[in-house]
Amino acid sequence: MFNKNLCFYFFLLLLPVVSISQDCKLTVSGVVKDLSTDKPIIFANVYLKESQKGVYTDSLGFFKFESMCEGDLHVNISHIGCEVQEIFFSLTKDTNVIVFLDHNGHLLNEFKVEGEEDKATTQESQSINSKTIGENSDKSLANMLEGISGVSVIKNGSGIAKPVVHGLYGTRITILNNGVAQSGQQWGVDHSPEIDPLVANKITVVKGVGALEYQGSSLGSVILVEPNKIDNEPHLHGEARYSFETNGLGNGINLELQQYGKLFAWRVVGTLKKSGDNHTPDYYLTNTGNQEANIALQLEKKWNKKWSSALYFSSFNADLGVLRGSHIGNLTDLEEAFERKVPFYTEDNFSYSINSPYQKVNHHLLKFQTKYIINEKQWLDFTYAGQYNLRKEFDVRRSGRSEIPALSLKQISNFIEGKYRNYLPKNWDLNIGFQINHVDNTNLPETGILPLIPDYLGFETGFYGLITKKMEKTTFEFGGRYDFENRKVAAISTEVPRYIYRTENDYHNLSALFGVTHEFQKNWKVAYNIGYASRNPEVNELYSNGLHQGVSGIEEGDPTLNKETSIKNTLSIKGNIKEKLFVEGMFYNQNIKDYIYLNPQDEIRLTIRGAFPVFKYQQTNVRLTGFDIATTYQASQRFTITAKYCYLKGMDQTNDLPLIFMPSNAIFAEFDYELPKLGTFQNVGFTVNGNYVFEQKNLFASQDFVAPPEAYYLIGLKLSAEKQLKKLKLNLYLRAENLLNTTYRDYLNRQRYFADDLGFNLVAGVNIKF
Amino acid sequence: MMKKFNKIVISGLVILSVLASCKKEKDDPIIPNEEEVITTLNYTLTPTGGGTAIVLSFQDLDGDGGSAPTITGGALDSNTTYTGVLELLNEIESPAEDITLEVSAEGDEHQFFFEPSATDVTIAYTDMDANGDPIGITSTLTTNSTNTGTLKITLRHEPAKSATGVSSGDITNAGGETDIEVTFNLDVQ
Numbered sequence: 001m002f003n004k005n006l007c008f009y010f011f012l013l014l015l016p017v018v019s020i021s022q023d024c025k026l027t028v029s030g031v032v033k034d035l036s037t038d039k040p041i042i043f044a045n046v047y048l049k050e051s052q053k054g055v056y057t058d059s060l061g062f063f064k065f066e067s068m069c070e071g072d073l074h075v076n077i078s079h080i081g082c083e084v085q086e087i088f089f090s091l092t093k094d095t096n097v098i099v100f101l102d103h104n105g106h107l108l109n110e111f112k113v114e115g116e117e118d119k120a121t122t123q124e125s126q127s128i129n130s131k132t133i134g135e136n137s138d139k140s141l142a143n144m145l146e147g148i149s150g151v152s153v154i155k156n157g158s159g160i161a162k163p164v165v166h167g168l169y170g171t172r173i174t175i176l177n178n179g180v181a182q183s184g185q186q187w188g189v190d191h192s193p194e195i196d197p198l199v200a201n202k203i204t205v206v207k208g209v210g211a212l213e214y215q216g217s218s219l220g221s222v223i224l225v226e227p228n229k230i231d232n233e234p235h236l237h238g239e240a241r242y243s244f245e246t247n248g249l250g251n252g253i254n255l256e257l258q259q260y261g262k263l264f265a266w267r268v269v270g271t272l273k274k275s276g277d278n279h280t281p282d283y284y285l286t287n288t289g290n291q292e293a294n295i296a297l298q299l300e301k302k303w304n305k306k307w308s309s310a311l312y313f314s315s316f317n318a319d320l321g322v323l324r325g326s327h328i329g330n331l332t333d334l335e336e337a338f339e340r341k342v343p344f345y346t347e348d349n350f351s352y353s354i355n356s357p358y359q360k361v362n363h364h365l366l367k368f369q370t371k372y373i374i375n376e377k378q379w380l381d382f383t384y385a386g387q388y389n390l391r392k393e394f395d396v397r398r399s400g401r402s403e404i405p406a407l408s409l410k411q412i413s414n415f416i417e418g419k420y421r422n423y424l425p426k427n428w429d430l431n432i433g434f435q436i437n438h439v440d441n442t443n444l445p446e447t448g449i450l451p452l453i454p455d456y457l458g459f460e461t462g463f464y465g466l467i468t469k470k471m472e473k474t475t476f477e478f479g480g481r482y483d484f485e486n487r488k489v490a491a492i493s494t495e496v497p498r499y500i501y502r503t504e505n506d507y508h509n510l511s512a513l514f515g516v517t518h519e520f521q522k523n524w525k526v527a528y529n530i531g532y533a534s535r536n537p538e539v540n541e542l543y544s545n546g547l548h549q550g551v552s553g554i555e556e557g558d559p560t561l562n563k564e565t566s567i568k569n570t571l572s573i574k575g576n577i578k579e580k581l582f583v584e585g586m587f588y589n590q591n592i593k594d595y596i597y598l599n600p601q602d603e604i605r606l607t608i609r610g611a612f613p614v615f616k617y618q619q620t621n622v623r624l625t626g627f628d629i630a631t632t633y634q635a636s637q638r639f640t641i642t643a644k645y646c647y648l649k650g651m652d653q654t655n656d657l658p659l660i661f662m663p664s665n666a667i668f669a670e671f672d673y674e675l676p677k678l679g680t681f682q683n684v685g686f687t688v689n690g691n692y693v694f695e696q697k698n699l700f701a702s703q704d705f706v707a708p709p710e711a712y713y714l715i716g717l718k719l720s721a722e723k724q725l726k727k728l729k730l731n732l733y734l735r736a737e738n739l740l741n742t743t744y745r746d747y748l749n750r751q752r753y754f755a756d757d758l759g760f761n762l763v764a765g766v767n768i769k770f
Numbered sequence: 771m772m773k774k775f776n777k778i779v780i781s782g783l784v785i786l787s788v789l790a791s792c793k794k795e796k797d798d799p800i801i802p803n804e805e806e807v808i809t810t811l812n813y814t815l816t817p818t819g820g821g822t823a824i825v826l827s828f829q830d831l832d833g834d835g836g837s838a839p840t841i842t843g844g845a846l847d848s849n850t851t852y853t854g855v856l857e858l859l860n861e862i863e864s865p866a867e868d869i870t871l872e873v874s875a876e877g878d879e880h881q882f883f884f885e886p887s888a889t890d891v892t893i894a895y896t897d898m899d900a901n902g903d904p905i906g907i908t909s910t911l912t913t914n915s916t917n918t919g920t921l922k923i924t925l926r927h928e929p930a931k932s933a934t935g936v937s938s939g940d941i942t943n944a945g946g947e948t949d950i951e952v953t954f955n956l957d958v959q
Binding site (some may be wrong): 105328329330332336344345396397398401415442443446447448450454488489490491492494495498502546547554605607609611612 | 832928
């Protein structure tokens, strides 16, 4: 079976140099090469676990072990920026191996995956690999992706974080957890995706124009959280990770075990995390602790050469504290909070305890997939997935009601998908498929509060077709998709006496995309994509009615809203100059017609809690324009400089107003110094980085309660090293964030109304691979 | 090969039937028991020397949305002392629930604040919580010269009662969350 790792893949060419086996006189030799340039990689570390011998590749990328005995052999190959990989084979004769590492991939966050299942696409994507995931194991999914250019994060404190791609978030982007669209309460700005990133070996952001092969409401971008297929390796292997962070005294452990057994292949991943109150440079952020307990189980079975199945179960369980001082009663309180230097209820001491307000989230996914390879050119794939999402939010309430959730939502979804692929002659590649999804969303009546969104049943069905034509230097992609959605809503009236009313909506949506890539001058690739997509109004946009306490406003839905339709264009270029200077740039323009947003009204509504501003969900035509540029200069084998710049401007064209809640522009620079060997350590890396975030100036004062925060810059440091301890491979890292303990607030952090952002943080971690 | 293909088709059909058995209609949602809502505040002022009580009242029977609240101000006599009693009701429930009891039970976590715009009106607390700090469910209101203005009544949940001035009724340093904030017209004749 093919090893399908990210940064890496290999060919085993078992060349029969000597066909008669001789005891302990065998040779294992090979070459390590760069996947994208085919050039040798020097100073890659090659280690034999059985004999505990290690060598480095020479200037031709060559390595050799002599006087080897017959038997099982585990070979580790590691290089800076790539995860440690292992090849296993039984040595019976002299063996020559060619190993390909994707060294350039780590320079541009672009990891090639080779293998039968990878569909050629013209859309640009960037990924983080399992090494990056492992060295950031303290972070949530969204915070992990923050390093990818064009991706920003909406936060509510530090534990609750939501990814933003090219200015869009929530239900406007689709997050796929192991191929299944995450089904939860993504409409909430303070609802982070319920996924443990440590179950993944690779997380990819497709900064695209449409996601036609996936179900969901994406208006362009998609985030893929993907575990690897289980390595074809009969022994028990795994990885243990531990991390500690000083800010919040957070501890995290993660254990992954896997084995390609005789009956089936299995992998289990478990995570436990706990952290307490975070700290700004000046005070504790009381009640910002969180805790998580997650597990994922993956089973794979190859019935025969043509037929294979996989079963996947994951469970995510988190308690996320919300800053106590951000829980307010009315506009007077909010205005008072702006004036304060230190938020109300700030304690002088650190605590791990999580009290109201907090969120309790559970998400379980069960997926069964089976694939049938008809012949070399064709396959069929069938998936069933069930998801169970439970979200409870606790507020500070009277008479012991803080123990009762103020919001309690249960969502059950059932999903089936069928896909067919056919490589047609002359490099035409056809992908077609269908999806059916059923969502049952229920408010649990335990709250004693009128629900924010109504109960509903959603039934979605869709089918798609994608055709790719590959020519020598040019690739074309065409695609279309049709979706039907039926939503039945059962809501409680806002009038008294309360009564129940029902509505039903049908939506028919068409999507289409076209893309072309062209390679020129050997090292350069240019891509253009255009996509048409639409998103149906979410239940909160249609039916919410009432006070949104976190932002002190009354939000009113509008049941007559139409769907949003979007046309997005992207133009990207990437390549390198003499394999020294790597450049990647993407320009995008997205026009969204009938974009749904919360529009502040002139009305101030009087309630018994005081006066509140009224916001209504309304529609307008908007335009998002921006670009992401990333360059890496490899000054020498050891020294690399990276610089990134992201720019985005969002405008409401109908009213000629800036769009609120758009990411600030930012510049990021990083200096890496890498040593293949330092004492008994290998792949030693030393990194300094700086991130400058501009003030969001594209906003009028009347559009927010307070002006956007000032520009800020943060400096970070990182040290990482690997060490081989007999059969264990250690990866040690030390990361300092906000090194200068700068006081700052970020525009996309909703906690900015009440408190400063995080101060200095030192993260220390160890990952042990065995 | 066909056999296996059939297996896939059959398992597909099984799952389709699972999906088909999904609910077609949403059950009626259970209307929550909104026992926490405060719809009504009554501030009853009885002249200490006897006479007709005056009730300042704020009533919003359908909660935050829907129709506007009814606010009733009052006319007071000058140079008079009144005993004031606050009453909070949830009139969505039937019979109406007396929320004042919840506030007094958690007296140490609640405090009313009275802010008259007419300087000639003074209000003093006459009750206290377990720690000896005021709550404000009962009070005395004293008028002096004739005057017109407003009276703002605020209920804070979890205020800092020990902060400067809070126990004498100054809201400035109180903090906490506002549960109630209503303003009445006052006419001191």
